[in-house]
Each structure stands twice: as structure tokens, then as C-alpha cells.
Amino acid sequence: MERKIVSRVRLYLHYVSINVRSAMQYKTSFFLTTFGQFMVSFQVFLGIYFMFLRFKSVKDFTYSEVLLCFSVMLLEFSLAEMFGRGFDSFSGMIRSGSFDQVLTRPRGEILQVLGSKFELTRIGRMIQAVIMFAYGITHCNVDWTVLKVLTILLMIVCGTAVFAGLFIIYAALCFFTLDGLEFMNIFTDGARETGKYPLGVYGKKLLLFTTVVIPYALVQYYPLLYVWGRTDKVWYAFMPLLALWFPLPCLVLWRFGVHHYKSSGS
Amino acid sequence: MKKYLSFFRVRFLMGLQYRVAALAGIATQFAWGFLEIMALKAFYETDASVYPMTFQATVSYVWLQQAFLAFFASWMVDTELFDMILNGNIAYELCRPVRIYSLMASRNLANRVSRAVLRCLPILVVAFFLPQPYRMGAPQGIVHFLFFLVAMVLGLFVSVAFFMFVYVLAFYTISPQGLRIVFVSLVEYLSGGVIPLPFFPEKVLRVVELLPFAAMQNVPLRIYGGDMEGAEMLRALGLQLFWLVALVAIGSALCRKAERRVALQGG
Amino acid sequence: MITMQDVCKSYKVAKRNAGFGEACKALFRREYETIHALRNVSFTINDGEMVGYIGPNGAGKSSTIKILSGILTPDSGTVLVDGRVPYKDRIRHVAQIGVVFGQRSQLWWDVPVIDSFELLKDVYSIPQKQYDNNLEELTSLLNLSELLRTPARQLSLGQRMRCEIAGSLLHSPKILFLDEPTIGLDAVSKLAVRDFIKKQNELHGTTVILTTHDMQDIEALSKRIILIGKGEILLDGTPEDLKKGGQSIDETVAELYRAYDI
Numbered sequence: 001m002e003r004k005i006v007s008r009v010r011l012y013l014h015y016v017s018i019n020v021r022s023a024m025q026y027k028t029s030f031f032l033t034t035f036g037q038f039m040v041s042f043q044v045f046l047g048i049y050f051m052f053l054r055f056k057s058v059k060d061f062t063y064s065e066v067l068l069c070f071s072v073m074l075l076e077f078s079l080a081e082m083f084g085r086g087f088d089s090f091s092g093m094i095r096s097g098s099f100d101q102v103l104t105r106p107r108g109e110i111l112q113v114l115g116s117k118f119e120l121t122r123i124g125r126m127i128q129a130v131i132m133f134a135y136g137i138t139h140c141n142v143d144w145t146v147l148k149v150l151t152i153l154l155m156i157v158c159g160t161a162v163f164a165g166l167f168i169i170y171a172a173l174c175f176f177t178l179d180g181l182e183f184m185n186i187f188t189d190g191a192r193e194t195g196k197y198p199l200g201v202y203g204k205k206l207l208l209f210t211t212v213v214i215p216y217a218l219v220q221y222y223p224l225l226y227v228w229g230r231t232d233k234v235w236y237a238f239m240p241l242l243a244l245w246f247p248l249p250c251l252v253l254w255r256f257g258v259h260h261y262k263s264s265g266s
Numbered sequence: 267m268k269k270y271l272s273f274f275r276v277r278f279l280m281g282l283q284y285r286v287a288a289l290a291g292i293a294t295q296f297a298w299g300f301l302e303i304m305a306l307k308a309f310y311e312t313d314a315s316v317y318p319m320t321f322q323a324t325v326s327y328v329w330l331q332q333a334f335l336a337f338f339a340s341w342m343v344d345t346e347l348f349d350m351i352l353n354g355n356i357a358y359e360l361c362r363p364v365r366i367y368s369l370m371a372s373r374n375l376a377n378r379v380s381r382a383v384l385r386c387l388p389i390l391v392v393a394f395f396l397p398q399p400y401r402m403g404a405p406q407g408i409v410h411f412l413f414f415l416v417a418m419v420l421g422l423f424v425s426v427a428f429f430m431f432v433y434v435l436a437f438y439t440i441s442p443q444g445l446r447i448v449f450v451s452l453v454e455y456l457s458g459g460v461i462p463l464p465f466f467p468e469k470v471l472r473v474v475e476l477l478p479f480a481a482m483q484n485v486p487l488r489i490y491g492g493d494m495e496g497a498e499m500l501r502a503l504g505l506q507l508f509w510l511v512a513l514v515a516i517g518s519a520l521c522r523k524a525e526r527r528v529a530l531q532g533g
Numbered sequence: 534m535i536t537m538q539d540v541c542k543s544y545k546v547a548k549r550n551a552g553f554g555e556a557c558k559a560l561f562r563r564e565y566e567t568i569h570a571l572r573n574v575s576f577t578i579n580d581g582e583m584v585g586y587i588g589p590n591g592a593g594k595s596s597t598i599k600i601l602s603g604i605l606t607p608d609s610g611t612v613l614v615d616g617r618v619p620y621k622d623r624i625r626h627v628a629q630i631g632v633v634f635g636q637r638s639q640l641w642w643d644v645p646v647i648d649s650f651e652l653l654k655d656v657y658s659i660p661q662k663q664y665d666n667n668l669e670e671l672t673s674l675l676n677l678s679e680l681l682r683t684p685a686r687q688l689s690l691g692q693r694m695r696c697e698i699a700g701s702l703l704h705s706p707k708i709l710f711l712d713e714p715t716i717g718l719d720a721v722s723k724l725a726v727r728d729f730i731k732k733q734n735e736l737h738g739t740t741v742i743l744t745t746h747d748m749q750d751i752e753a754l755s756k757r758i759i760l761i762g763k764g765e766i767l768l769d770g771t772p773e774d775l776k777k778g779g780q781s782i783d784e785t786v787a788e789l790y791r792a793y794d795i
Contacts, residue, residue, distance in 0.1 A: 101632075
């Protein structure tokens, strides 16, 4: 068992390294794409900045609190994109038939699809997320404790898992149809956009949806309430762990998709 | 003219083939519209006194923006065209009995119009029947509506002319990819794609209003809801006309120069 | 040993009609038709055989290969490859086979070929010693020494195919599936590829199943031919069976296609 895990990790790292080496063959393109990724999220930031030149707060959240929110969500999203790009662009794999090749290799499908793409250019978004994060934490008067640092880490790890789950749903749907999967953007890009403000500002219905159905609020709103000191409930700090149920049904759907692919073959 | 029409027809048919994609696109745009309005609503509820438009006008702005996304979307650049320019295949187009500039422009126009036609009606119809505060309002008045139509057409032309300018620039640069990235973000932001221009700080706005970016979606979307009227509206329409003429003139001149170069070097 | 017994497979395909009116209609209703890719296909292939699997496009060749390589599950019938059911025991099965799809690449486009091979070593968990031995042998037989340091995108089609074949043999598979391995190759590369396949079969007793449109491949390589058309096996015999009285094999096959109306 242990040997199996070691061999899997080694193979994944090998995939990462070959991906990075491939990308470095086109350095100009790599840096431009990274820059482009930065620009896209920088616009969103600029939007927030202009809004806060005009408004002092949104509901009762301040500028630095909003930045903290946005940066965590952006970091989660870009990490998921960086590692999970193979799922996020899975339609290409189905179209080109390279999923057939995956099936002719003696390794799990998920590991191979994960390994097929490692998108280092998402660093562009992460740089911005880290800068905003730094600004956010220095300006919003948080009394940092070990638990609060742990909370932020939990948010990032579990949030990445939630986004990765969405990418897996998208990939699983590719087994059935390649048409119309654009609607999945609502949940991925949409979540990134919505998540720039604390999810509480949008009203009760959206908060409920993002708590129960697709648990963004568990990795953004509630734990941040604890970090900001807006709630005394210590268990809010561990809410991100609850969100870990989400990738499970996604994986079941993926299994089902692979099964369907093997019986329909196209 | 006929060749351009038939080209448009083919594009439109292709769009219809992908019916599920169109439906999904509509659903996605709806969700985006909702999310955007919800965010604006949060700010409006926080402090209505500094909100620069009427709330109803922003709601209409958002729905029109979603309905006509394909008219103005800066990321909808024609990568095929870029590739043609990059690998020199554009030289083949030189052999055909059409001007490159008008060929590329009509191709771009057809792409945008065929996509928007398919999607705008369902979005608008549903948006008119949504519960408040999400419901799309009627136009401010019949005169506003007429000017809205004019500004819409002008805005579409300006945005096509601007992207033509970017394509043509690709002939002259070594990195069309970089060019694309810079212009896509610039257009998106300065045209009011991220937040409507009235939300910009006043000093910034005074400059931005004069740029070609403000002559795209900004004008029609604000006229509709009555956020722009009277002299301000006429000035904006004038600027649209000015930029359209200027961009087409510069673009086609640069294109002719590039054509001659391509013809000389053989691509 | 490979056995297929009464294997059937059918697909449902959506119809798409041309024309404006049809496109509008299709917005609301879609028609499907069923295509029988395989009907009661049965054959047995023994260890060390080289079999040419031929038939026109859409006859069911790739469905068969996909079933045998564990990618596709048949509707009915039994399939056994060395005692394994390919589609039920995928991972254990594919560790023992090699597959080359002629029109797809398993090489990473932008890095030297050797890097892709190193990755395959980890994918198949090939022991270092076995990897070194196989790589050395393949390099000399396929003349790869110059190519290994070159990125795949800079290789010619023939050079790339040689590398693809080497890549699929690094883990010493017992069975090799070649899907149109000579498609688009120049004459020299074709000969090199054929020669190599023959040698591999003689040297290691590898069972080879190849699909091709190139009858010369078949003539040069296989002692046995399976002809499939419209999902049914039409003929299973030697190339000599196919040749009646001095005709070239191409003409015979064309005649057969006509005779069976495929």
C-alpha cells in the first residue's frame, strides 16, 4: 500500500516536471499567458478598488476585509486550475481521443488525467492573490492566533478541493456530451466572481445555496467571520472541513462517466 | 454584398447546429447577470446616496450587456484570423477578389451578430418578466429607444473597427499573443465591461469618456435606461461616429500597407 | 491466447441533417439510428501469431481493437486475452499489452523523446534493468540513437512512428496492437517499420495484431488475415487464400469488398 502511494506520487511529480519542461519550450508565450492571467484578475481588483473609492463599505464589510475574501477565493480557484487543468480542459482529451490512450495504461484514470496538464501560468493569478492577501491581513486588524492561521490554511486546501470537484463534474459530463458544458462556468468562474465579496452580502438565499449545495461559503464566508473576530463560535474555524463532502459525489459521477465511455466508446 | 450575406448565413447556420451550446450560453449569461445585479444591489443597499445611476438603469444595463455580449465581448477575438496572419496563410486570401479589410471585418461582424441574434431575444424576454428588483425596465421613452438603437449599431461597428485595428497591428508585431492580452483587458475594463463607467471616479471618467472604448457598449446601454440624455447623449453619439470613422480609416490604411508587404514577401 | 466468441457491439448515433429548416427542427427533436459495429464476431489468435486485420472504414476494426485493449465493453459475447477479460480487469490487462494508434501520439510534443520514454518507465513501473535493456535493443533495431534527444514535434512522421513503436514496447508486452502503423509514411520508413515488427515477433514471440489499409503491410507481415465488413467476419485465412490465380492482393480485396457489398 505504502509503496503504491510512493509510486503514484513519484509518477505525478514526473508528470509535473515534464509539463513544466514542455511549457518552458515556449518561454515568451509562457510569460505572456502568465501576465494575461494576472491582468484578468487585476481588472476585477480594479473594479473593487473603484467601487470602494465611492462606497465606504459593502453591507458592513470594509475594503481590506473584501480583499481578504477575494484573495482567498482567487487562490483556491487558481490552485485548483493549476493542478486540475487536466479535468478543466477534459473536452479536448475526449475530442482528440487521447483518453483512449489513458485507458491503455496500467494506471488509474484520475492520476493520468491530473498529470496530463499542469498549468504553471496560473501563477499569474496567484501572485495577485498573494499581494491582496498580504494587504488584507495587514490592514484589517486581525489578532492572529495559531488557530486563525490554521483556519486560513484549511480554507485554501478545502476550497481548492471544492473547485477541483467542480472541474471533475465538468470532465465527467464530457463523457456524455460535449455540447453546452459552458453552463459549468456559472459554478466555477461564477464562484470566483461572486466570491470577491463576502458571500453574506448577497442575501440569505445565495448564502444558503453556497452552504448546502456547492459549499463555497464553508470555505470562505464562515471561517473568515471567525478570522475577523466577527463571531465567537470557534467551530466556524473548522467549517472548511465540512466542505470536503463535496468532491465525493463528483468522483462517483466521474466513475459513472468512465463506465459509460467504456460501453459507448466515443 | 452577396458574398458577405452568404458568409453570414453559413455562420448563423453553424450557430443553430450547436443548439445545446446556445441554450447553455443563455443559461450562463443569465446566471452572470443575476450575480452582477446582486453585487450592485449590495452596494445600493449599503449607501444609495453615492450610487451614481438609478438602480433600475443599472439593472437594464446588466441585462442588455448580457443579451448583446457577443457584440462587445473583447475575448471573442477571432483566433483563426490571428493564426492566419501568423502563419502567413492570409496570403491565400489575397488571391480572392475581396479586400482583406472588408473580408476580415465582415467575418468578425458576422461572428458577433450571428451569436447575439441567437441569444439576445430569450435573454431579454425572460428579463422582462423577472421578479423585482431584477426585472429589466422598459426604455426611458420612445426617443431614448430610437437613439438606443442607433447607438447600439454604432457601438457594434466601433467595437468591430477597433478589433480590426488590433488584427491589423498583428501584421506589424512579433507577438500577437501579447497584443491580444493587453487589448482584451484594456477594452474589457475601459468600455465598462467590468463595472459601468459611471462608477469610475469622476476625474478618471472625464478622460475615459473620450476614448474609443467608451464609444462601444457604454453609450447604448446607458441611453436605454435614461442614464445618458440630452446634450451628453448627442456628444457621445458624435464621439461614436468620430471613432468609427477614425478607426476604419487608420485600420484600412495600415491594412493596405501590410497587404503590399505581404504581397511583396509572399507571406 | 486471444479468443473472441460471439461478440456484438452496437452504437446509437444522432442524425444531423443539413439545411436551415432541418437545423431548426433539430432544436426540438433529435433522431437516432443504431449502428451495428460488430455482429457475432468470433476468432482465436494463438501466442506468437501475426495477424492482419483488414476491412473498409467503419467495418468494425477499431471497435475490435478497442475491445481487445480494454477500452470498450462489448454488448454481449465473451472475450479472453491470456485468461483475462480485458474490460473487466483493465489495469492488469493493459500492463501486458502495447498499443500504437497510428494517428495519435503518446509522445510529449515539446520535450525530447527520451523524456517521454522515462515517463513511460514510471507509468508502467518498469524495473531499471529491464528498461535499460529494452531501450538499448529498441534503439539499435529502430535506429533511434539520433532521435532520442530531439523533441517529438521536430521529427518526421516516419521517425515519430519508429519512436511510437519503441515507446509501446518498453515494458515488454506479450501482445502488440498496431492501428494503421504505416499510414502516411514514406517508403523507407514503411520498410523499416515492417522489418522491425517482423524481428520483434521472431525475437520475442510477441503476438502482433495490426489493422491497415496497406495490403503490402499484410503481405510482408502476416501469415493470417481476418477480413471484416459491416461488423461481420467475412474471411479468416492466409494471404494465399486471398490471392486467386496471380492477381495482386489489392485487386483481390477490392473484389471481395464488392462481392460482399461493403
